[in-house]
Each structure stands twice: as C-alpha cells, then as structure tokens.
Amino acid sequence: MAETAKDTIYDVAIIGGGPAGYTAAIRAGQYGLKTALIEKDDKLGGTCLHWGCIPTKSLLFDAEVYDHFKHAKEYGIDVSGEVKVNWPTVLQRKNDIITKHVKGLNFLMKKNKVTTITGYGKLTGPAIEGVLTVEVENGGKHQSVKTKNILLATGSDAKMLPGLTPDDRILTNIEMLAIPEIPKSMIVIGAGAVGVEFGSIFNSFGSEITIVEYLPRLVPVEDEEISKELNRIFRKRGIDINVGAKFEKVDKTDTGVTVTYTTSDGKQVVKEAEKVLIAVGRGPRTEGIGLDKTKIKTERGFIPVDQWQQTVEPGVYAIGDIVAGLPQLAHVGAMAGMVAVAKIAGKYSRPIRRNRIPGCTYTEPQIGSVGLTEAAAKEAGHDVKVGKFPFTANSKASIVGSHDGFIKVVADKKYGEILGVHIIGPQATELIAESVVALEMEATVEDLMFTIHAHPTLSEGMLDAFGSVEGMAINA
Ligand SMILES: Cc1cc2nc3c(=O)[nH]c(=O)nc-3n(C[C@H](O)[C@H](O)[C@H](O)COP(=O)(O)OP(=O)(O)OC[C@H]3O[C@@H](n4cnc5c(N)ncnc54)[C@H](O)[C@@H]3O)c2cc1C
Numbered sequence: 001m002a003e004t005a006k007d008t009i010y011d012v013a014i015i016g017g018g019p020a021g022y023t024a025a026i027r028a029g030q031y032g033l034k035t036a037l038i039e040k041d042d043k044l045g046g047t048c049l050h051w052g053c054i055p056t057k058s059l060l061f062d063a064e065v066y067d068h069f070k071h072a073k074e075y076g077i078d079v080s081g082e083v084k085v086n087w088p089t090v091l092q093r094k095n096d097i098i099t100k101h102v103k104g105l106n107f108l109m110k111k112n113k114v115t116t117i118t119g120y121g122k123l124t125g126p127a128i129e130g131v132l133t134v135e136v137e138n139g140g141k142h143q144s145v146k147t148k149n150i151l152l153a154t155g156s157d158a159k160m161l162p163g164l165t166p167d168d169r170i171l172t173n174i175e176m177l178a179i180p181e182i183p184k185s186m187i188v189i190g191a192g193a194v195g196v197e198f199g200s201i202f203n204s205f206g207s208e209i210t211i212v213e214y215l216p217r218l219v220p221v222e223d224e225e226i227s228k229e230l231n232r233i234f235r236k237r238g239i240d241i242n243v244g245a246k247f248e249k250v251d252k253t254d255t256g257v258t259v260t261y262t263t264s265d266g267k268q269v270v271k272e273a274e275k276v277l278i279a280v281g282r283g284p285r286t287e288g289i290g291l292d293k294t295k296i297k298t299e300r301g302f303i304p305v306d307q308w309q310q311t312v313e314p315g316v317y318a319i320g321d322i323v324a325g326l327p328q329l330a331h332v333g334a335m336a337g338m339v340a341v342a343k344i345a346g347k348y349s350r351p352i353r354r355n356r357i358p359g360c361t362y363t364e365p366q367i368g369s370v371g372l373t374e375a376a377a378k379e380a381g382h383d384v385k386v387g388k389f390p391f392t393a394n395s396k397a398s399i400v401g402s403h404d405g406f407i408k409v410v411a412d413k414k415y416g417e418i419l420g421v422h423i424i425g426p427q428a429t430e431l432i433a434e435s436v437v438a439l440e441m442e443a444t445v446e447d448l449m450f451t452i453h454a455h456p457t458l459s460e461g462m463l464d465a466f467g468s469v470e471g472m473a474i475n476a
Contacts, residue, residue, distance in 0.1 A: 303318040
C-alpha cells in the first residue's frame with residue numbers, strides 16, 4: 001500500500017482502477033493534475049482487462065482461427081491430421097495478454113506521475129474548506145487521502161438469478177474465463193452482448209449451445225433486423241435459440257445441470273447441460289463506498305450525474321459502469337473519465353452524447369452499431385429513409401469467405417442527415433468507427449457517397465450502404 005504524506009492534497013483521487021478510472025488517471029496526469037488512483041485489487045485493469053473485454057476477445061480470436069482451419073480445404077490449404085484446440089494454451093495466451101497489459105498500465109501510471117494506492121476506498125462526507133477525504137483500508141491498515149475532487153469508478157458485478165451462487169457448473173463471466181475444459185454443452189441465460197459472445201465462442205469450440213432469453217429477440221438493444229439476422233446465422237450454426245422464454249430454475253445433476261424454462265408458446269422445457277452461464281446483466285458496485293455520507297441518491301443502484309459526470313455532491317464525480325443512463329461499456333467509461341478530468345482541469349471538454357456511442361458485439365459474425373435504430377428514429381418523429389447493403393455483394397467479403405450480414409443506414413429524408421448505422425458481418429466492430437465519426441461531424445448521406453473508400457475492402461461496403469439510401473449502391 002503506497003502511503004500518502006499527511007499533508008498531501010491531491011487535485012483528483014479516483015476510486016477504482018478499471019478502464020474508467022485508469023483512463024481518467026492518465027489524462028489527469030497529462031494535464032499536470034496531482035492524481036491518486038485507488039484500487040482494491042493488487043492489479044489495475046478492472047473487469048475489462050481481467051474478466052471482460054480483453055480475455056473474451058482473446059478467446060474469440062482463437063475461435064476464429066479454429067473456424068478458419070475448419071474451412072481450410074475451401075481456401076486451398078491442406079491440413080494433415082486432426083486440427084484440435086489446445087485449451088490450456090488458449091487460456092495461457094489469454095492470461096499472458098492480461099499480464100502484458102497490467103504491466104503496461106503500471107508503466108503508464110509512472111509515466112504520468114499518478115500515485116497508485118492499493119486498498120478499498122470510501123467517501124467520508126462533504127468537503128471541508130474545499131478538501132474531500134477518502135478513507136482507504138488495506139488488510140486492516142487505514143489511511144486518509146485528501147483531495148479537491150473525487151472520481152467514483154467502482155464498476156459493476158455480474159447479476160445473479162435469485163437463489164443461485166456461482167460455482168463450477170453455474171457460471172458468470174469470471175468462472176467462464178477460467179473453465180478448465182471446453183464444456184460439451186452449455187445453456188446461456190440472457191442474450192445481451194455477454195451471453196451471445198460466449199455462446200458464439202463456445203459454439204465455435206464445439207460446445208452444444210442453448211440460449212434462453214426473456215425478451216422477444218437476441219441482442220435486444222440492436223436494430224430489429226440485426227437481431228433477426230443474428231438469429232438466422234446462429235440457427236445455421238446449430239445454436240438452439242429460445243427467445244421470449246421464461247427461465248424457471250436450475251437444478252444440479254450428477255454430471256451437470258438441468259435448466260427449466262417456458263418457451264414463448266407456453267411449453268415447459270427441462271434441458272440438461274454440463275454448464276449454465278448466467279448473463280443477465282451487471283449491477284453497479286455502489287454499496288459500501290460511503291454514498292450515505294453524501295447527498296448522492298442512487299437510482300436502482302446507479303449514480304445520477306450531469307453532463308460533466310458531476311454528482312449532486314460538490315467535487316464528487318462518477319464515471320463508468322456505475323453511472324445512470326449510460327451503456328456499461330469500457331469506451332464509455334473511459335470517455336466519461338476524460339470528460340470529467342478535462343472539466344476539473346479547466347480544459348476544453350465535451351459531454352458524452354448518447355447517440356454517438358458505438359456498440360460492438362464480438363460474435364461470429366460481429367455487430368457494430370451507432371445512433372438510432374430505425375424504430376427509435378421513427379419514434380423520435382423523423383421521416384426516415386433506409387439503405388441496406390448485403391456483404392454478399394462486396395468483393396472483399398468474398399475473398400475473406402464471409403458473406404453473412406449487411407450494413408443498414410438510417411437517415412432523415414429531408415436533408416439526408418445520418419441518424420444511425422447498423423452493421424452485422426465481417427469486421428463490423430472495426431467498420432463502425434467511420435460511422436461514429438460521420439455522426440460526430442453531422443455528415444449527410446451525400447457527404448459519405450462522395451467519400452473515397454479503398455478497393456477492395458470491406459469498408460467499401462459502407463460506400464455502397466450510404467449509396468443504397470438513395471437507391472444507388474454501385475454493387476447491388
Ligand atoms: C464478459 C464481458 C465482456 C465485455 N466485453 C466488453 C467489450 O468487448 N467492450 C466493452 O466496451 N465493454 C465490454 N464489457 C464491459 C466492460 O468490461 C465494462 O463496461 C468496464 O469494465 C467498466 O469499466 P469501469 O472502470 O467502470 O469498471 P470495472 O472495469 O468494473 O473496474 C472497477 C474497478 O474498481 C475497483 N473497485 C471497486 N470498488 C472499489 C473500492 N471501493 N475501492 C477501490 N477499488 C474499487 C474494482 O476492483 C475494479 O478494478 C464486457 C464485460 C463483460 C463482463
């Protein structure tokens with residue numbers, strides 16, 4: 001535990017060293033603010049680096065490589081002998097990537113003169129003469145950290161279904177990422193990003209996957225047509241999908257679990273599997289951090305903030321997964337941290353705009369989206385024009401052997417303002433970046449129709465998708 005000299009007063013103290021907290025710390029250091037980063041665990045990185053974004057994408061990459069090997073013959077590559085997954089190596093590679101990036105974070109803290117303090121941080125009450133105090137506890141030792149501003153960045157935990165506790169068969173993302181063997185079968189409860197990503201990855205690795213989702217479609221936050229396409233492709237891959245289905249209970253058997261659920265047409269099903277993954281959302285970690293000593297009142301556990309991430313308690317900000325009304329994504333938390341710190345430093349800052357946030361789901365095929373869905377645009381009163389371009393008509397998609405999916409553009413009829421872009425298909429999570437910039441710059445469909453895209457690329461599909469809004473895609 002780094003000790004802070006009694007008379008040190010930081011400009012900013014950040015509680016929580018996940019992507020929201022560590023990004024804010026680095027940026028604060030870059031502005032020359034005296035900064036402390038308080039993290040309860042012995043490693044920086046939070047859910048994202050240890051149990052979320054990074055490890056899942058490492059597994060996803062391995063799953064993709066394995067999928068390519070399955071199709072090697074089609075590509076003209078003869079692989080002699082059986083292609084097998086070496087699961088311990090897959091896990092080791094994932095762990096090595098995490099270790100490398102933990103080291104990188106430690107380096108960045110030093111580089112930006114951020115003091116890192118290991119311990120559990122708690123608010124102690126309002127500022128006294130402009131100075132706030134964080135009480136930090138580590139192994140029974142206490143220290144008080146004095147600061148002019150506090151950023152709360154304590155993150156979230158996987159929600160559990162009532163009566164269930166995670167173990168070797170009932171899994172959350174944490175157990176899932178350390179599973180000793182590839183399960184023969186797995187039932188996934190919840191079809192948000194986490195559920196469908198794990199379903200997709202383990203389907204590639206050969207597990208028999210069943211998805212049970214209460215809402216009427218997969219990835220319910222996405223445009224309806226995206227959900228439909230994912231459903232079609234997942235079924236083609238042999239995934240058993242049950243949407244509009246009500247989870248009833250999990251029972252343990254000698255070898256695994258049975259999950260009881262009622263399908264959308266009222267049939268009760270008892271399905272057996274080796275494992276069940278509970279992926280029903282994430283709850284904010286806002287208990288036990290001293291909010292009761294402040295004016296802050298949570299909304300279903302989440303902290304309300306203004307456009308600069310400021311809470312109602314003077315000098316206290318909140319960023320990341322604990323914030324009310326923003327999606328729980330690493331890049332949103334990181335940007336919230338940068339917005340808050342810029343405001344504290346008195347530098348140029350710009351609030352996060354809800355409709356400019358890319359959402360990415362790393363399934364096979366991937367999903368990338370930004371802005372309004374077609375339904376939301378209509379609901380908001382826009383006279384909507386839609387263009388859609390299928391990857392079957394893109395030459396690079398043929399080259400990489402990935403024809404499923406499409407790019408959908410939602411635009412306003414009057415001036416051609418781009419309202420939303422929704423992609424399902426190869427590299428969708430990379431392709432979406434262009435549309436985020438387009439929305440940020442308030443570009444029109446015509447602006448994009450005259451923007452040169454290299455040939456042959458997947459991003460050329462974007463040019464065709466924007467053209468298709470005017471019925472003028474070149475390749476379809
Ligand atoms: C399986 C999975 C896959 C995901 N994939 C993606 C993805 O691909 N892309 C994406 O954008 N998002 C993804 N996410 C979401 C992403 O992980 C979170 O949005 C992100 O980690 C939130 O960042 P955060 O800093 O708010 O919180 P966290 O990452 O949860 O970090 C909070 C930190 O605060 C510490 N802490 C908590 N309380 C205290 C305290 N009182 N004192 C000191 N320290 C404390 C914790 O130990 C932790 O290190 C995924 C999530 C999961 C579960």
